[in-house]
Amino acid sequence: MPGVTISRWTMSYFAAALICLAAGLASTASGFGYPSVPVEAPESLVIIHLIAIGWLGLLFAGSLLQFVPVLASRQLQSPHLALPTLLLTIGGLVLLLTGFLGLADILPFLAWTLPFGGVVLTFAFASLCWMVIGTLVTNRPLSLPAKFVALGCAPLIGVAVMGLLFTLPLSGLTDNSYLVRLVLEAAPAHAYLGLVGWMTVTAVGVSYRLLTMFLLSPEKVRSTSRAAGWLMVAALAAVLYDIVFAGAGTGRKWPLDVAVAIGGTAILLYAIDVYSIFKERKRKSVELNVLSSLVAVAMLVISFILFAVSIAIGNVADMVIPIAYLFTFGWLTGLGLGQLYKIVAFMTWLEFYGPVLGRTPVPRVQDLVNERRASVWFLLYFGATSIATIALIHDVPDVFRWVTIAQLMAVCALAFEFIQARRLALVPASTKLPTGNAISRLFLPSFNGRS
Amino acid sequence: MPEAFQQAEVIERIRQQLSSVIDPEIGRGIVEMGLIYVIEAGPAGDVHIMMTTTTKGCPATAFLADAVRACAGSVIGVTNVDVELTYDPPWNPSMMAP
Numbered sequence: 001m002p003g004v005t006i007s008r009w010t011m012s013y014f015a016a017a018l019i020c021l022a023a024g025l026a027s028t029a030s031g032f033g034y035p036s037v038p039v040e041a042p043e044s045l046v047i048i049h050l051i052a053i054g055w056l057g058l059l060f061a062g063s064l065l066q067f068v069p070v071l072a073s074r075q076l077q078s079p080h081l082a083l084p085t086l087l088l089t090i091g092g093l094v095l096l097l098t099g100f101l102g103l104a105d106i107l108p109f110l111a112w113t114l115p116f117g118g119v120v121l122t123f124a125f126a127s128l129c130w131m132v133i134g135t136l137v138t139n140r141p142l143s144l145p146a147k148f149v150a151l152g153c154a155p156l157i158g159v160a161v162m163g164l165l166f167t168l169p170l171s172g173l174t175d176n177s178y179l180v181r182l183v184l185e186a187a188p189a190h191a192y193l194g195l196v197g198w199m200t201v202t203a204v205g206v207s208y209r210l211l212t213m214f215l216l217s218p219e220k221v222r223s224t225s226r227a228a229g230w231l232m233v234a235a236l237a238a239v240l241y242d243i244v245f246a247g248a249g250t251g252r253k254w255p256l257d258v259a260v261a262i263g264g265t266a267i268l269l270y271a272i273d274v275y276s277i278f279k280e281r282k283r284k285s286v287e288l289n290v291l292s293s294l295v296a297v298a299m300l301v302i303s304f305i306l307f308a309v310s311i312a313i314g315n316v317a318d319m320v321i322p323i324a325y326l327f328t329f330g331w332l333t334g335l336g337l338g339q340l341y342k343i344v345a346f347m348t349w350l351e352f353y354g355p356v357l358g359r360t361p362v363p364r365v366q367d368l369v370n371e372r373r374a375s376v377w378f379l380l381y382f383g384a385t386s387i388a389t390i391a392l393i394h395d396v397p398d399v400f401r402w403v404t405i406a407q408l409m410a411v412c413a414l415a416f417e418f419i420q421a422r423r424l425a426l427v428p429a430s431t432k433l434p435t436g437n438a439i440s441r442l443f444l445p446s447f448n449g450r451s
Numbered sequence: 452m453p454e455a456f457q458q459a460e461v462i463e464r465i466r467q468q469l470s471s472v473i474d475p476e477i478g479r480g481i482v483e484m485g486l487i488y489v490i491e492a493g494p495a496g497d498v499h500i501m502m503t504t505t506t507k508g509c510p511a512t513a514f515l516a517d518a519v520r521a522c523a524g525s526v527i528g529v530t531n532v533d534v535e536l537t538y539d540p541p542w543n544p545s546m547m548a549p
Contacts, residue, residue, distance in 0.1 A: 006510060066510070073508035213506050214476070216544040282544035283477070349475050350510055357472060357511075358518025364478035 005075065006066070006350050008445035009082040011422070013062025014340060015443035016090060018415050020054025021333070025408040028401065035397040039321055040187070042103035049100070051328065052194055053093050053121065059336045060199055061085065061128050063343065064149070067206055068135045071146045077134030085127040092120030099171065114171040118164030125160040129153040144221050148205020148229060155197025155236055162190050162243065178247045185246035188256055189239050191324065196263050197239065199332055200300075201232050204270050207293065210339070211274065214290055215281035222276065224269040231266035235259040257311070264304035271301050288371050292338030292378050299330030299385070322392035329385045329407070337381065337414055345369050345421045351441070352424060352433060363431040368421045374414065381410035457528070458492040465490055465498065465523045472518045475511060481519070485546030488537065490523075496530035498523055503542045512536065 024047050027033060033047035069076045076082075095117030102109030133153055136146050166183050168174045212219045235258075242255035274297050303326040310319035345368040353362040384406035391400040420426055422442050424433065469487060470480040481487060481502070489501035500519055504512050516534045523532045 005513075070506065070508040070510060209506075216477070216505075216547075218543060282547065346476065347510075350514065353475065354511060354514035355517075357475075357514050358520075358522040361471075362473065362475070364473065365475045366478060 005069075006347055007062070007069075007076065007082065008079070009086055010062040010066045010347065011344070011443045011445070012083075013058045013065070013086055014344065014418075016086070017055050017058035017062065018340075018411070018418075020050050020058065020093075021411055022408060022415070024050040024055060025404055025411060029404040029408055031401060034321070035392070035395075035400060042100040043106075045100045046097050046104070049093065049096055051333075052191075053089065053096070056195075056199055056328075056332055056336065057093075057125075058086070058089060059340070060202060061089065063206070063339065064128065064132055064202070066343065066347065067210075068132050068149065071143060071149065071209065072135045072139040074135065074138055077131050077138070079131070081127050081131055085124050085131070088120050088124035088127065092117045092124055095120060096167075099167070103170070111171045111173060114167035115164065115173060118160075118167040122157075122160040122164050125156050129157060143209075144225055144229070145205040145209040148208070148232075149202050151229065151232065151236075152198045152202035152205070155193040155201070155239075158240075158243075159190060159193035159198060162186070162193065166190065177249070181249050182243070182247040186243050188320075189243045189246065192239050192256065192259060192263075193236075195324075195328060195332065196259075197232075197236050200263075200267075203332070203335055204228065204232075207335075208273070208277075211277045211290065211293070214283070214287065214342070215277060216283040217277045217281040222273055224273050224276075228266040228269040228273070231262050231269070235262040235266065238262065260304075260307055264307065267300055267304050271297055287342070287366065288369075288375055288378065289338045289342035291375075292341070292382075293335055295378075295382050296331050296334035296338060299326055299334060299382075303327040303331060319393070322389050325392055326385070326389045330382070330389070334382060334385065337411070338378070340418060341369065341374060341378075341414065344418045348422050348424070353431075356433075361431050363427045367427050367431070368424065369417060370420070370426055374417050377410045377413040377417065381407060381414070384410060458494065461492045461496070461498070461526065461528045462490045464526045465492075465500075465529070468522050468526050469519060472515070472522055474505065474515075477505075479547075481515065483548045485548065486515075486542060487519070492529075496528050497533070498529050498531065499533045499535065501535045501537055503537055505542050507538050507541070 027047055027050070032043055033041070034044040037043050039048075065076060065079075065082050095113045098107060099110070099114035099117060101107040102113065133150060136142060136150050139146070142150060162182075165179055166187075169176065169179045169183050208225060209219070211217065238255045238259040242259065245252070245255070274294070278294070303323050306319060306323050306326070307316070310316045310323070342365075346365050348368060349363075349365045356362065384403045388400050388403045388407065391397070391403060419442065466482055466487070470482045472481050473479060474481055474484050474486070477484060484505070486504060487500065487502050489499070491499040493499075500523060502516065502519055504515060516536060520532045520534045523529060
């Protein structure tokens with residue numbers, strides 16, 4: 001039977017990811033890191049990596065462990081690596097943050113923490129890629145979403161190795177001129193590989209399947225989708241060129257600009273696909289996870305439009321941070337929170353109601369959540385993110401920090417909604433389960449061999 | 452043809468019973484969703500059901516097949532239920548009842 005089981009550790013990935021997001025927002029709201037200090041300051045690097053690896057990295061990794069088997073219609077390759085990968089990611093991140101805090105003179109500086117953290121994180125992401133690629137290649141030819149997910153693994157390894165190389169001169173272990181220049185010149189390419197190369201490419205691929213599933217839209221391979229994939233390949237090639245020549249000291253500014261322009265074109269094609277999927281849907285009612293995904297896609301498109309406009313009027317240097325912020329918090333985080341809202345409820349339903357389906361009345365997945373209440377939190381989150389972006393553009397850090405508090409409130413409220421779903425607190429009385437086992441399994445798997 | 456009549460009756464009872472099994476995401480019955488392709492009943496009460504899911508590889512697949520087996524098995528006159536999953540043809544939204 002081509003069934004796919006529930007990923008045992010995905011909820012633990014999500015819990016750790018949400019803690020990192022809340023910690024990052026709380027730190028920013030308290031005045032730690034950017035915009036109180038420059039973006040390249042070690043304090044800012046703490047926040048950036050807490051969000052990029054701790055929140056988004058764990059969120060994407062946990063989601064892939066559940067979703068890649070769905071794409072491949074088979075069990076996950078080496079599922080026993082899921083827990084070590086989680087622990088390695090958290091451990092590597094802690095080492096990395098300890099190193100940055102040492103560089104900021106907040107903790108004693110130990111030179112080995114940064115490269116050791118880099119090595120641990122590289123192993124963690126290699127392990128994730130092993131599971132993802134190992135699962136996908138068994139079902140060839142790859143479907144379009146699977147191709148995007150597989151493509152995303154290359155920049156994931158690239159960003160991890162590049163980060164490891166950065167740690168060597170940063171920790172003072174080497175003064176190799178190639179590596180020093182790499183740190184000075186290639187940080188934007190490092191960010192591009194992670195945020196666009198891995199996360200955006202993966203999110204685009206996964207959303208082609210998820211949106212058609214949730215909207216009951218026909219699954220088609222559109223020429224626009226194929227073109228978006230090839231454009232992303234070209235953009236990643238331009239980034240690779242940028243990285244190699246940045247270290248050699250012969251780097252130019254244009255390869256990364258070309259990569260952003262090509263990536264932006266791919267995103268516009270993707271937005272056209274999302275519109276087509278939405279238009280051809282059979283399911284007329286649109287749930288909150290889809291609505292929030294649509295808002296996230298709109299913020300993605302806006303971030304590329306802002307980039308194009310800033311090139312046209314010649315103020316890219318001033319706009320890079322607001323654009324990167326909108327991209328990270330509007331697109332990736334907005335999409336992530338929207339999908340979490342659905343995935344948590346869906347996995348909880350499978351875990352607790354799947355085994356009794358057909359034997360007793362069961363609720364719908366939608367009955368596990370309170371859509372009206374959650375929509376207020378999503379509105380607050382996206383509103384605060386928009387205002388925060390405007391505050392960054394107009395350089396008003398106080399406003400930025402205040403709206404970060406609003407973002408934090410929205411994230412905490414959504415986390416509460418996820419916990420309510422996990423506890424089955426909202427299901428109709430007629431479908432309540434007699435046992436209280438839901439309460440004991442908030443984010444850890446069952447250890448009785450059942451799920 | 453009393454035997455054929457009885458078999459048709461069993462099939463109808465199974466179909467009615469399966470209507471209570473919902474697709475958890477859509478919230479509609481799996482019969483109404485068009486996920487049950489074929490129900491065949493033999494003279495000895497053995498039943499063969501061919502079904503699909505909205506997406507190949509859906510994590511709910513095993514639970515849905517199990518639910519169909521249990522639900523059909525609870526119908527009077529059914530002695531054995533064989534559930535076969537197929538993706539030929541793959542399900543598409545036009546298979547849903549309006």
